[in-house]
Amino acid sequence: MKNELIVISRPKSGISEAIKTIRTNLQFSSIDHKVKSILVTSSFSGEGKSFISANLAASFAQTGSKVLLVDCDMRRGRQHVVFGLNNEKGLSNLLITSLDKKLGYYIQRTKVDNLYVLPMGVVPPNPSELLASDKNKQLSEILEKEFDMVIYDGVPIGGLPDSIIMADLVDKIVIVCAYKQTPMEMLQNTKKSLDKFNDKIAGVIVNKMPSSKNHYYNNYYN
Ligand SMILES: Nc1ncnc2c1ncn2[C@@H]1O[C@H](COP(=O)(O)OP(=O)(O)OP(=O)(O)O)[C@@H](O)[C@H]1O
Ligand SMILES: [Mg+2]
Secondary structure, three states: OOOOOOHHOOOOOOHHHHHHHHHHHHOOOOOOOOEEEEEEEEEOOOOOHHHHHHHHHHHHHHOOOOOOEEEOOHHHHHHHOOOOOOOOOOOHHHHHHHHOOOOOHHEEEOOHHHHEEOOOOOOOOOOOHHHHOOHHHHHHHHHHOOOOOOEEEEEEOOOOOOHHHHHHHOOOOEEEEOOOOOOOHHHHHHHHHHHHHHHHHHEEEEOOOOOHHHHOOOOOOO
């Protein structure tokens, strides 16, 4: 399996540079309030939300900030695989217990300094309901106090309420699309679905763009 944490394994690559630029832009995207939480979403499956959110989280951690990556895709999340972690307990398990329990029981340290992951946990029958719960709102407030930055790996907007629910809880939203794969109309619909949160949309990341300079590492796209 390929190592997807490219900002760690290939810090000088074009894609790592691009992720760093996105990090900087996000840091400057709010003048009055420090950005503390970011939702990564997209229109459909496979555009690169998990890849981007993992690398963005690692990139923030490289600046010395204490970062948490939350896998809120409780249907088919895979951050535990990306980071080689146990998924026996995670977000879903945390949301059905008392929040008084130590968060450290669910949140795992990673091999990347300053970077922690809350994996999806056991697949629940009602992911949207769990995300819409008061407990999830309380949890997001607690996490923002505990960490300098919280990054949420979301689910596609198309047909599911999950990312719309999460959009309400974060400071900024990043929409990922895939070069030559995401139809413009679909991207526009995604943006329309997030209309209520227009001020929070930090931008669109065009992922999977082939780069002529990139041919040596051609298993990665810019
Ligand atoms: N820039 C990139 N370079 C190389 N591979 C990439 C890139 N972006 C994504 N991928 C690969 O594409 C596949 C799909 O990406 P990913 O899982 O991040 O998509 P996703 O939007 O999270 O999908 P889902 O909605 O199913 O969770 C993965 O195998 C990932 O490693
Ligand atoms: Mg994903």
